[in-house]
Amino acid sequence: MERLPEVRGKLTPGRGLAEMSWLRVGGPAEVFFQPADEEDLAAFLRACPRDVPVFPVGVCSNLIIREGGIPGVVIRLGRAFAGIHVEDGLVRVGSAALDRRVATTAAEAGIDLSFLRTIPGTIGGAVVMNAGCYGTYTADVFLNARAMDRHGEIITLTGADMGFAYRSSRLPEGLILLEATFRGPQRPVEEIESRMEEIVQKRAASQPVDDRSCGSTFRNPAGFSSTGQADDVHDMKAWKLIEDAGLRGFSLGGAQMSPKHANFLVNKGDASATELEELGELVRKRVFEHSGVRLEWEIMRVGEWPSPS
Numbered sequence: 001m002e003r004l005p006e007v008r009g010k011l012t013p014g015r016g017l018a019e020m021s022w023l024r025v026g027g028p029a030e031v032f033f034q035p036a037d038e039e040d041l042a043a044f045l046r047a048c049p050r051d052v053p054v055f056p057v058g059v060c061s062n063l064i065i066r067e068g069g070i071p072g073v074v075i076r077l078g079r080a081f082a083g084i085h086v087e088d089g090l091v092r093v094g095s096a097a098l099d100r101r102v103a104t105t106a107a108e109a110g111i112d113l114s115f116l117r118t119i120p121g122t123i124g125g126a127v128v129m130n131a132g133c134y135g136t137y138t139a140d141v142f143l144n145a146r147a148m149d150r151h152g153e154i155i156t157l158t159g160a161d162m163g164f165a166y167r168s169s170r171l172p173e174g175l176i177l178l179e180a181t182f183r184g185p186q187r188p189v190e191e192i193e194s195r196m197e198e199i200v201q202k203r204a205a206s207q208p209v210d211d212r213s214c215g216s217t218f219r220n221p222a223g224f225s226s227t228g229q230a231d232d233v234h235d236m237k238a239w240k241l242i243e244d245a246g247l248r249g250f251s252l253g254g255a256q257m258s259p260k261h262a263n264f265l266v267n268k269g270d271a272s273a274t275e276l277e278e279l280g281e282l283v284r285k286r287v288f289e290h291s292g293v294r295l296e297w298e299i300m301r302v303g304e305w306p307s308p309s
């Protein structure tokens with residue numbers, strides 16, 4: 001902490017992250033930084049020693065944070081980074097804006113970003129994860145993004161720079177996304193609103209929306225399709241492989257593969273990060289033994305393991 005520069009925003013040593021994460025587990029950030037604005041973030045990054053790791057988070061809806069916490073500085077962008085501007089049919093959004101707000105604001109202007117309506121993260125997380133559902137991905141509507149590097153310099157990124165793939169991107173480590181611009185299809189407002197309502201209902205019917213989860217735990221396996229095309233084909237469903245291995249509802253301590261949707265890893269109330277991760281690894285092992293398919297985590301596991309007691 002003594003090696004870090006003074007800021008106008010807020011630096012908090014040892015800030016717990018569990019209460020802000022969707023799974024409600026995990027240890028603290030060594031230091032938690034909430035920059036006041038872009039200038040404050042740039043000044044901090046310029047002066048922050050290079051050997052101090054920085055890790056940006058959104059609302060931690062795709063993270064299992066391990067009990068040992070996250071070393072270095074965890075950066076969370078706040079209100080100054082959450083603006084939504086609709087101009088000339090484009091939607092320019094700050095990274096901290098919630099996906100849901102972006103979908104509803106775009107809808108009012110007749111721009112269809114309805115797929116974002118039920119994804120609980122921020123735009124920063126959506127771009128990094130290439131978040132999507134029901135057939136549309138962030139990459140489909142992405143035009144460009146502004147990001148900041150470790151020297152506090154602004155960089156513009158195109159879709160090609162982002163290296164989007166299924167539920168992933170190749171954003172270089174250390175870059176912090178500030179803003180993204182999207183171009184969505186133009187449609188009548190009522191049509192977009194009813195599409196959003198349809199997605200809300202569909203999700204509630206098939207997923208444990210009231211439980212603590214990170215959405216899909218594993219990616220649908222690559223390369224399984226009727227056409228045999230390469231990596232972007234994901235016709236084989238992770239939930240089906242888990243179900244076929246007899247693991248729907250399978251639990252370990254307070255962690256469970258949801259009885260409602262077998263690919264949702266849920267915290268039943270008192271799970272630890274270790275239990276959640278161990279259950280996930282056990283499911284990967286059993287699915288491999290049963291079907292020969294190696295499931296890949298979609299949820300990111302970050303931070304340090306707890307120190308042995």
Ligand SMILES: Cc1cc2nc3c(=O)[nH]c(=O)nc-3n(C[C@H](O)[C@H](O)[C@H](O)COP(=O)(O)OP(=O)(O)OC[C@H]3O[C@@H](n4cnc5c(N)ncnc54)[C@H](O)[C@@H]3O)c2cc1C
Nearest residue numbers: 058059060061062121122124125126131132133177214215
């Ligand atoms: C109930 C539920 C349902 C879900 N459904 C879906 C779904 O349908 N489709 C889907 O794709 N996902 C889904 N998810 C997963 C999750 O919401 C998405 O992956 C989301 O995009 C993560 O956003 P976040 O802001 O929470 O990011 P975090 O989980 O906080 O971070 C995810 C990654 O993004 C990086 N990141 C975040 N902000 C920035 C930034 N400003 N600059 C640089 N890097 C950044 C982090 O470093 C990390 O690598 C679901 C999760 C839950 C809890």
